[in-house]
Amino acid sequence: MKRIITLLLIAVSWTGAVAQLVKVGLYQEQLVNAAVVYCSSGSYQLVVDGSVVSRLEEGGILYLTLEDGKVKVLDAEHDFGHAESVEIKALSIESVYRLRPIKPELVSRTYDDNLLVIADDRFITLVNEVDIDKYLACVVEAESGSNAEKEFYKAQSILCRTYALKQLDRHINEGFSLCDGPHCQAYKGRSNGNPEILEANIETSGMVLADFNFKLITAAYHSNSGGQTQRASDVWLSDVDYLQSVVDPYSLHQSQAKWRDTISFKAWKEYLFKNGMKSVGRIPEEIIYVEQMRRKKYFVLDKDSIRMAKIREDWGFRSAFFDMFPDGENVLVWGKGSGHGIGMSQQGAMKMARDGFTYQDILQFYFHEVRMMDFRDLPDSSLPESARDF
Ligand SMILES: [Zn+2]
Incomplete structure (x- = not known):
C-alpha cells in the first residue's frame, strides 16, 4: 500500500511539475555573444519571435549569434533570420540539450527542459526554463555530493527549495528568476549522479520550511557544526527563533569535525x-x-x-x-567543525540519516519551531511574486 501511495505521489508531482518551471540565467559571470545548442536526446520545437519555425531532433545543432542587437539563428541547413527572442521548447520530459558558449569559449553544460534566448545590445541572455525539482536535484548534488542517504537528500532538498523560493524575484528585471552562480545557488546543469537525489526532490515536491508567521525561513546550513551549532545572532545581526544553538553529537567523529x-x-x-x-x-x-x-x-x-x-x-x-x-x-x-555553524550541519544530518532518522527528524533537530509545509499553502504575502504563479 505504501508503495502505491509513493508512486501516486510521484505521479501527482510530475503532473504538477509541468507547471512548476523555474527560469535560471546561465553563464551569468560572462557576457556571451554566441553559443551552440546540441540536442542530446528527445526533440525540441524551435520558436523564433513567437512563431514555430522548425524542430530540433536528436543530434541536431543550432547556432545562435548576436548581430546588431538581435540573435541570428541558423541550423545545419537553414537560416532563420534575426530575432529578439528564441525559444527551444522540449517536446517530452526526456528532452536534453547541451549548450556551449563559443564567444567567449566556455565549458559546455547539459540541461533538461527548455532554453530561452533573449537578445540584448551587448550580449545574449541564456535562460534554462526547468522543472524546479530537476533544478533542485542539481543544486543539492552540487552542495552535498552524491553518496549520502535519501533521507538526508530530502532534508537538503527542502532547505534548497526554501532558499530558492525566497530568492525567486532577485533577477526579475533580467528576464529570469535565479542565476546559476553562488549568488543564488550554484547550478551547473544536469548531472548523471545518484538518481536518489532527484527522487528525494520529487518525494518532497513543494515542501518548504516556514516560521510561525508563515514566512519562508532563512534556510541556513553548513558543512559540520563541530558538536554544537551557532545561534544566528552570534554571526548575523538579526536573531530568529528558529536558528538557535543546538548541541549536536551527530557531527562529532565526521571528516570535517x-x-x-x-x-x-x-x-x-x-x-x-x-x-x-x-x-x-x-x-x-x-x-x-x-x-x-x-x-x-x-x-x-x-x-x-x-x-x-x-x-x-x-x-x-x-x-x-x-x-x-x-x-x-x-x-x-x-x-x-567547518562553516558558519548556523542551521543544519550537513555531516551531522548525513549521520542522522545513516542512523535511521527521517528527514522530518533531521530538520526538527536543527531548526526550532518551524512548520514543514507545501509552499502553495502559504499566504501570497509570504511569497515573492514569481512564486505565486506556481
Ligand atoms: Zn543570483
Whole structure:
C-alpha cells in the first residue's frame, strides 16, 4: 500500500511539475555573444519571435549569434533570420540539450527542459526554463555530493527549495528568476549522479520550511557544526527563533569535525591590539588565548571584546569554534567543525540519516519551531511574486 501511495505521489508531482518551471540565467559571470545548442536526446520545437519555425531532433545543432542587437539563428541547413527572442521548447520530459558558449569559449553544460534566448545590445541572455525539482536535484548534488542517504537528500532538498523560493524575484528585471552562480545557488546543469537525489526532490515536491508567521525561513546550513551549532545572532545581526544553538553529537567523529592551525603569537597580540584590546601588553600573556568549551559569541579580554565570527573571517579559520594553546613563538589553534555553524550541519544530518532518522527528524533537530509545509499553502504575502504563479 505504501508503495502505491509513493508512486501516486510521484505521479501527482510530475503532473504538477509541468507547471512548476523555474527560469535560471546561465553563464551569468560572462557576457556571451554566441553559443551552440546540441540536442542530446528527445526533440525540441524551435520558436523564433513567437512563431514555430522548425524542430530540433536528436543530434541536431543550432547556432545562435548576436548581430546588431538581435540573435541570428541558423541550423545545419537553414537560416532563420534575426530575432529578439528564441525559444527551444522540449517536446517530452526526456528532452536534453547541451549548450556551449563559443564567444567567449566556455565549458559546455547539459540541461533538461527548455532554453530561452533573449537578445540584448551587448550580449545574449541564456535562460534554462526547468522543472524546479530537476533544478533542485542539481543544486543539492552540487552542495552535498552524491553518496549520502535519501533521507538526508530530502532534508537538503527542502532547505534548497526554501532558499530558492525566497530568492525567486532577485533577477526579475533580467528576464529570469535565479542565476546559476553562488549568488543564488550554484547550478551547473544536469548531472548523471545518484538518481536518489532527484527522487528525494520529487518525494518532497513543494515542501518548504516556514516560521510561525508563515514566512519562508532563512534556510541556513553548513558543512559540520563541530558538536554544537551557532545561534544566528552570534554571526548575523538579526536573531530568529528558529536558528538557535543546538548541541549536536551527530557531527562529532565526521571528516570535517576537527581542524588544526598555527599562527604566530606576535601576530595574534598585534591583531588583538589593533582591534581595540588595549590591555594587551599589560596583562599576563597566558590569558590572551581563546577557550571555548561551548561556542561563544565574543572573545572577551578585560572590558573589550571581538566577535568570534570576525576572528574566524580575519584569520581564515574553517570555523569560529576553536581553542588556542601556547607553543613557544606560536599559537596552536585547535578547531571544531567547518562553516558558519548556523542551521543544519550537513555531516551531522548525513549521520542522522545513516542512523535511521527521517528527514522530518533531521530538520526538527536543527531548526526550532518551524512548520514543514507545501509552499502553495502559504499566504501570497509570504511569497515573492514569481512564486505565486506556481
Ligand atoms: Zn543570483
